[in-house]
Amino acid sequence: MTAPAHQLPAQAATVAAPQRPRRRSRGTESRRGIVWRTIVAVVVTAIVVFPLYWMLVVAFSPRGEIFEPGLRLWPSTFTLENFEKIFDRYPVLGWFGNSLVIGVFVMVLTTALNLLAGYAFARLRFRGRTGIFLLTLSTMMIPVQAIMVAQFRLVVDIGVYGTYWGVILPGAAAAFGIFLARQFFLSIPDELVEAARLDGAGHLRIFLQIVLPLSRPLIAVLLLLTFLGSWNDFAWPLIALKENDLFTLPVGLLYLKGQTTPDYNAIMAMALVSVLPMVLLFLFFQRYFVQGFARSGIR
């Protein structure tokens, strides 16, 4: 690992900053190679991106047009009626707000708790540390479907069923960030911490004033991934929310599909509303997302 100590490992996975080609192309043979590779790459990329393009087409098409006979790959007229309809008939702004509020709470809470726990596992010595760490690791992959019935009962029993907290609290119990944080904190040079110790700083002060300021890339990754996870979460909000007004965007999407005659143009307009913020976040913070994906294995 040649990376500077206090940077996230696996940054080689960055897709944002392409490396220069290793060697110049040699003669016509390899130039033909590039042409072929480019064609394959462009075709595959087009296929992968096509579903997202189709979402745009349907969202901006007049109602029902895509289901008319004949192969049509773009709207006859560009219309905003689907968006007007969903904002008119459904509490879409409210759903957006719910997703946002829940996402921000889960993000802040989970990140803060994961940073604390990761620091304890990486740099504080205490009895039972290894045991608790392994226990935490073992919970990382448990799907909500394994314990949803019991979790549902619990949420009902403590009186948070159908509220934001019913979604937020179980969501914040996620552990993947602990692992990420621990790896990062292990790579911070001892000398920095020891120097502060000699100056008489306590553990909390070292954590807040020395370690955290060095950990901005880690914090960015944790914030982005937990927000993304919460924003796209579906199964648990579906179980924990009951009233229409409190739905998050994915649950709202399902609600639109559940109508007696589903309006697919409206559904795609709604899908676009829910997907666009994450696409924009991804384009702005691509480096952090990709590092996080690569290190944690969670998307």
Added chain:
Amino acid sequence: MTTAAVRDGRRGGTPPARPRAGARRARRREGLVGWAFLAPNLVLMIGFLFVPIVVAVQLSLQETRGFGDPEWVGLENYRTMVEDPDFWRSLANTVLFTAVTVPIELAAGLGLAVLLNSALPARGLLRTLLVLPMVVSGVASAMIAVILFYESNGLVNKVLEAVGLSRVAWQSEGAPAMLSVILVAIWLRLGFNMVIYLAGLQSIEPELYEAARIDGASKWQQLRLITVPLLGPSTFFLLIMNVIASFQVFDVIFVMTGGGPSGATSVLVTYAYRNGFQIREQGYGAALGIVILLITLVFTFVQWRTSRTRDLAG
């Protein structure tokens, strides 16, 4: 990684000479601080993970009907499971789904990574676009797929017809329905596989290919004899992560097919949801959950073992 481990080990050793009583006090203090740092996370984990697991075990030994008190039935729910054809069908579908998606995700991810690691114009843009589906929610992807695979006049069937093939019954027949959810799942996970393989590729020394070229190895031989073996740790990691993800696929199937037609795409997690929340046989739903939990723990254990070797190899 190795440097971190070494440093960790050094810190674990004896600290420089200090007054002994002071050292003991400092160590006890450190222990308290450690637990205090862990406490908030532990509270949430115990409250929303460990307690529910215990309750789930308890529920799985009970039967709840309507509003009556739950009744202890011992292992009855598990016995029901063994004799439940829908359970076996869901398990078989889960295995089938996993067995089809995982190798394709690995192969396609590797292919794309090799392609996107070579000299290409606009390589950064292509990579970005290929990774984009990773931030799209399962529900939104499934909704797009519902429209694309719409049986009577969706785009996929129109295209099939336009090129002279026959329409496919994506919703009313089992095998095509399974194929459609498999395609969406692969679409969602392709970028992840590519990202991990790209990271692995960039750690392979270019000199190896240079030497192979001088020895007259073809591109295919280079791929087979250098790239694939050296990407072993990445492949193993991806294998486990893909298996876990496929095993737990819920959103896509729930939205696209709901497990239908007549159970053809039902998998363990959707079947557990169906029993727990739609049929409302909570005891049976909980028992299915326990089975899912046990299978997950096995894979997590394997993943943990491999991630240790991966760190050593990395």
